[in-house]
Amino acid sequence: xxxxxxxxxxxxxxxxxxxxxxxxxxxxxxxxxxxxxxxxxxxxxxxxxxxxxxxxxxxxxxxxxxxxxxxxxxxxxxxxxxxxxxxxxxxxxxxxxxxxxxxxxxxxxxxxxxxxxxxxxxxxxxxxxxxxxxxxxxxxxxxxxxxxxxxxxxxxxxxxxxxxxxxxxxxxxxxxxxxxxxxxxxxxxxxxxxxxxxxxxxxxxxxxxxxxxxxxxxxxxxxxxxxxxxxxxxxxxxxxxxxxxxxxxxxxxxxxxxxxxxxxxxxxxxxxxxxxxxxxxxxxxxxxxxxxxxxxxxxxxxxxxxxxxxxxxxxxxxxxxxxxxxxxxxxxxxxxxxxxxxxxxxxxxxxxxxxxxxxxxxxxxxxxxxxxxxxxxxxxxxxxxxxxxxxxxxxxxxxxxxxxxx
Amino acid sequence: xxxxxxxxxxxxxxxxxxxxxxxxxxxxxxxxxxxxxxxxxxxxxxxxxxxxxxxxxxxxxxxxxxxxxxxxxxxxxxxxxxxxxxxxxxxxxxxxxxxxxxxxxxxxxxxxxxxxxxxxxxxxxxxxxxxxxxxxxx
Numbered sequence: 001x002x003x004x005x006x007x008x009x010x011x012x013x014x015x016x017x018x019x020x021x022x023x024x025x026x027x028x029x030x031x032x033x034x035x036x037x038x039x040x041x042x043x044x045x046x047x048x049x050x051x052x053x054x055x056x057x058x059x060x061x062x063x064x065x066x067x068x069x070x071x072x073x074x075x076x077x078x079x080x081x082x083x084x085x086x087x088x089x090x091x092x093x094x095x096x097x098x099x100x101x102x103x104x105x106x107x108x109x110x111x112x113x114x115x116x117x118x119x120x121x122x123x124x125x126x127x128x129x130x131x132x133x134x135x136x137x138x139x140x141x142x143x144x145x146x147x148x149x150x151x152x153x154x155x156x157x158x159x160x161x162x163x164x165x166x167x168x169x170x171x172x173x174x175x176x177x178x179x180x181x182x183x184x185x186x187x188x189x190x191x192x193x194x195x196x197x198x199x200x201x202x203x204x205x206x207x208x209x210x211x212x213x214x215x216x217x218x219x220x221x222x223x224x225x226x227x228x229x230x231x232x233x234x235x236x237x238x239x240x241x242x243x244x245x246x247x248x249x250x251x252x253x254x255x256x257x258x259x260x261x262x263x264x265x266x267x268x269x270x271x272x273x274x275x276x277x278x279x280x281x282x283x284x285x286x287x288x289x290x291x292x293x294x295x296x297x298x299x300x301x302x303x304x305x306x307x308x309x310x311x312x313x314x315x316x317x318x319x320x321x322x323x324x325x326x327x328x329x330x331x332x333x334x335x336x337x338x339x340x341x342x343x344x345x346x347x348x349x350x351x352x353x354x355x356x357x358x359x360x361x362x363x364x365x366x367x368x369x370x371x372x373x374x375x376x377x378x379x380x381x382x383x384x385x386x387x388x389x390x391x392x393x394x395x396x397x398x399x400x401x402x403x404x405x406x
Numbered sequence: 407x408x409x410x411x412x413x414x415x416x417x418x419x420x421x422x423x424x425x426x427x428x429x430x431x432x433x434x435x436x437x438x439x440x441x442x443x444x445x446x447x448x449x450x451x452x453x454x455x456x457x458x459x460x461x462x463x464x465x466x467x468x469x470x471x472x473x474x475x476x477x478x479x480x481x482x483x484x485x486x487x488x489x490x491x492x493x494x495x496x497x498x499x500x501x502x503x504x505x506x507x508x509x510x511x512x513x514x515x516x517x518x519x520x521x522x523x524x525x526x527x528x529x530x531x532x533x534x535x536x537x538x539x540x541x542x543x544x
Binding site: 293 | 407408419420421424425427442443445446449450451452454455456459461477479480481482
C-alpha cells in the first residue's frame with residue numbers, strides 16, 4: 001500500500017449544529033468511542049435525538065494520537081470475546097459505513113525474547129484458538145520470513161525466540177475511522193457539537209438530568225461518558241470516583257520511507273511496537289510515562305528507550321530520523337481492562353479505562369456502550385467489565401497476560 | 407524529563423527515580439473490618455487529580471529513600487518536595503511554591519497504619535535537609 005492509495009481529503013462530512021435545549025441522550029467525548037457509541041445508539045436502538053459533546057475538535061484527542069493497532073489476541077475469555085467482536089466489526093465496518101478507512105489486515109506479531117515469554121506466548125496461542133481467535137506460534141525463521149527486516153540473530157541482548165502471530169490483525173487510518181463514523185452519525189441525525197466542554201452535571205437526587213457546558217445548559221435523560229484520560233475529571237463533577245489513573249502515553253513517527261515493514265511487530269520485553277503507516281512513516285510506541293499526567297506530553301527518555309529497542313530489533317532503522325513525537329492521556333486501570341457499564345449515578349454510564357489499547361476496541365465499545373445506555377443494562381460482552389469488579393474481585397487481569405504493552 | 411531534587415542527593419534526572427503514586431494513603435488500621443467497598447477503595451481507588459497532586463517518589467539509583475512531592479499534573483511543574491510522614495504543604499493556588507520547609511522538620515515516618523506512609527519502614531533514616539522548591543522538568 002503506497003501513498004497513492006490514500007483517498008482524497010474529504011469535504012465536510014457533518015454539520016456543525018448549535019446544541020439544542022434537550023436530547024434523549026448526550027455522549028461526552030467526540031473521539032472514536034463517543035462516535036461509535038452514538039452511531040450504534042442511532043442505528044441499533046433508534047435513538048437519533050442525541051448529541052456528542054466534544055470539548056475540542058472531533059477526534060482530536062487519543063483518536064488522533066494512537067498507533068492504530070487492531071488485534072484481538074487477548075488471554076482471558078472476557079477480553080477475547082469483546083476484542084474479537086471488535087475485530088469482526090472492523091472487518092465489516094468499511095462496507096457498513098460506506099467509507100474505506102484502509103483497514104489493513106497485515107497481521108500482528110508479538111515477539112518472545114525469554115523462556116518465560118515463550119511459555120506465556122504458546123499458552124496465549126492455545127487460549128486464543130479455544131476462543132475462536134486466529135493465532136499461530138512462529139519460530140524465529142518463520143518470524144524472519146514474515147518480516148525480513150527483523151534481526152533474529154543472537155547478537156542482541158534479547159534474541160528473538162519466536163512470536164505469536166494473528167494474521168487477521170492489522171492497522172487502520174484512525175482519522176478516516178473517525179470521519180466514517182461522524183458522517184454516518186450526522187446522516188442519522190446525531191448532533192456533533194465541537195468546542196463544547198462539559199463543566200458540570202445537573203442532578204435530581206442521584207439521577208442526572210442535564211449537562212452544563214461552555215455552550216449552555218443541555219437537558220438530557222441519559223449521559224454516556226467517553227472521555228478516556230479525562231474520565232476521572234468528569235466523574236468527580238458528577239460526584240463519584242473511578243479506579244483510574246491518567247498517564248501520558250507517547251508515540252513517534254519517522255520521516256517517510258519506501259515500504260519496508262510488511263506487518264506489525266510488538267515486543268513487550270525490549271518494549272516497542274512498530275508498524276509502517278500507509279503513507280510510509282514508521283510508527284512506534286511503547287509504555288506509558290510512569291507518573292500521572294494530563295499534559296499530553298511525556299519525558300524524552302521514554303522515546304529514547306523505545307527507539308533503542310526498535311534499532312536493536314530492526315537494524316535498518318538506525319539511519320531513520322524521527323519526524324515528530326507526541327503524547328496522549330490514557331486512562332489506565334489496575335487490571336489493564338476497560339470499564340464499560342453503569343455508574344453510581346442513575347442514568348449516567350461510563351466507558352473508560354481502555355488505557356493504552358482503546359483504538360482497537362472502538363467498534364465493540366460503541367456497540368456495547370450503546371446497548372448499555374439504551375437499555376439501562378449491559379450487553380453480554382461488557383457485563384464482565386463493570387465497575388463492580390473492583391469490589392467483587394472478579395478482575396480481568398490482562399497485565400502481562402494479553403501481550404498488553406504497558 | 408523531570409529534574410527532581412532529591413532531599414538527600416540534590417537535583418537528579420527522572421531516570422534515577424521510581425514513581426510511587428498518590429501520597430498520604432494510609433494502610434487501613436483494621437483491614438479485617440473493612441467492607442468490600444472500603445477494601446476496593448484502598449486497593450484500587452486513588453485520586454487522579456488534574457492539577458496539584460501529592461505523590462511519592464523513590465530515589466532508586468541514589469539514596470533509595472522515599473519522599474513526597476507536590477507536582478502539577480498538567481504543567482508537570484514541581485511545587486514542593488517534602489519528607490515521608492510530613493503533612494502536605496499548603497501552596498498558593500496561583501501555582502507558586504510554598505514557604506520553604508525548615509530543615510529539621512522532617513520527622514521519622516510512622517509505622518504502618520499510623521502515619522500512613524507505607525513506603526518507609528520504621529527506623530529508616532530521615533532525610534536531613536529539605537528541598538522544597540524544585541526545578542521544572544520536561
